[in-house]
Amino acid sequence: MFEGLRKKLSNAVKGFVKTEVEKAEELPAQTIPEAKQNQTAAEPVPGIEQEKAVVHAAQDAENHKVIHKQETAVEQRHVEGSPKAEKREEKLIKLSLTTKIKGAVLGSVTLNDSDIERFVEAMKVSMLESDVSYDTTERFLEDLNSKLKGRKVNSRDIEKEIVGFVRESLFDVLKSAKEGVKIVDFAKQQIASGNTPVKILFLGPNGTGKTTTIAKLTHSFKNNGISVVMSASDTFRAAAIEQMAIHAQRLGVPVIKSTYGADPASVAFDAIAYGKAHGINVVMIDSAGRQETNKNLISEVQKMVKVAKPDLTVYVGESISGNAIAEQIKEFSKYIRIDGIILTKLDADAKGGNALSIAQVTGIPVLFFGTGESYDALVPYSPEFVVNAVMPNN
Numbered sequence: 001m002f003e004g005l006r007k008k009l010s011n012a013v014k015g016f017v018k019t020e021v022e023k024a025e026e027l028p029a030q031t032i033p034e035a036k037q038n039q040t041a042a043e044p045v046p047g048i049e050q051e052k053a054v055v056h057a058a059q060d061a062e063n064h065k066v067i068h069k070q071e072t073a074v075e076q077r078h079v080e081g082s083p084k085a086e087k088r089e090e091k092l093i094k095l096s097l098t099t100k101i102k103g104a105v106l107g108s109v110t111l112n113d114s115d116i117e118r119f120v121e122a123m124k125v126s127m128l129e130s131d132v133s134y135d136t137t138e139r140f141l142e143d144l145n146s147k148l149k150g151r152k153v154n155s156r157d158i159e160k161e162i163v164g165f166v167r168e169s170l171f172d173v174l175k176s177a178k179e180g181v182k183i184v185d186f187a188k189q190q191i192a193s194g195n196t197p198v199k200i201l202f203l204g205p206n207g208t209g210k211t212t213t214i215a216k217l218t219h220s221f222k223n224n225g226i227s228v229v230m231s232a233s234d235t236f237r238a239a240a241i242e243q244m245a246i247h248a249q250r251l252g253v254p255v256i257k258s259t260y261g262a263d264p265a266s267v268a269f270d271a272i273a274y275g276k277a278h279g280i281n282v283v284m285i286d287s288a289g290r291q292e293t294n295k296n297l298i299s300e301v302q303k304m305v306k307v308a309k310p311d312l313t314v315y316v317g318e319s320i321s322g323n324a325i326a327e328q329i330k331e332f333s334k335y336i337r338i339d340g341i342i343l344t345k346l347d348a349d350a351k352g353g354n355a356l357s358i359a360q361v362t363g364i365p366v367l368f369f370g371t372g373e374s375y376d377a378l379v380p381y382s383p384e385f386v387v388n389a390v391m392p393n394n
Contacts, residue, residue: 002346003352004353005126005127005356006389006390008129008130011126012119013162014159016122017162019115020109020115020158108154109155110151111150111152111153113149116145116148120141127140127141127353130353132354132357133326133353133357133358136173136360137357139360140170143172144165147168148165151165167391170386170390174356174386175383176360177365177366178359179365180339180340180367180381181340183312183340184221184226187221188226197275197276197283198281198282199282200311200314201268201287201304201308201312201313202214202285202314202315202316203315203316203332203336203338204315204316204317205317208318209345209370210234210287211243211247211286212370214244214286215251216370216376216377217368218247218253219375222253227253227279227282228282229255229278229283230248230254230256230283230284230286231256232256232286233271233286235258235263235267236260237288240286244286245257254274254278254280264300265304268308269308272308285310288301302335312340313336314339314340314342315329315332315342316341316342317329317342318344319343319352320348323354323357325354326357326362329362329364330361333362340366341364341367342366342367342370343358343366343370344369344370347371355386356386366381369385
């Protein structure tokens, strides 16, 4: 999951880091006064903490030995005083000193504005190509740019520090979205208050894994000691009722169903009545898959909402549908209140970008990610989970 986005962002980071490392290595030796170059390893370096000079003393002494050996080798292979020998000797000394300049003397690299600008642009292209929305991308990059501008980073840990800034900016953007309800905790609160059965209605197009997601949540409820009845209210799609019945049998919960073509609202009503009569905690209500452009089917689900009066309405959509899912949800929400989103098939999404931006675009929180077919393959949404998946902290 998030493989495409993770790879693109990682490549952009590595390209930026490579540029900064090369700049550090190419810094000319003459930037350090000649007197400082001639200091012995044991002497403290002005402007650097005493303990840093001591820590690097042994390593510097070893480097001087290496330089001395290189100089001796040059003298043995070339006639003393020849221009070629002098040039080679100068190059060897400069290279040896250069590798120490940033780490041992300066200790840090100040990020260049032009390099940051190129890096931010590379990140922008990577995110847009991975289905992250434009607005979310801009917010992230604005935050990242402010963190990098004029920043000094440790010359020995440039990549680690840059990755840290990217992770911070991702987290800042993700946590700014509206926090979603924790469904199991919500059900427990309602049960404790005597507001049962808790009614949860599921919406979304055909083929998104809506019925399977209902089964996964039912499995989670059962693991938390919460009883469930399923309502097979998708009376439109072929085999939908049978699919719901199979899940109910596997999970050991009752299912209320009717014939194909029956009124979905009446099936939901019967399931709620069954839940009340048998002291069942939660009613999980399926619905026919419908596109946001089908006004007749939208009217049908509006009727279901009016009859069932759901406590929560959840939209189930495919992560692989890209930014189109945001438009679907926004259109649905014009007619029906949507409390949360479950993104399915994240394990099959080569890009993964819309998982970062859908909450910001729609204003509706993501509740879960579907990551497989098993009943346990339902991951609660959290900014930490997304950040760790997109930009691992290596």
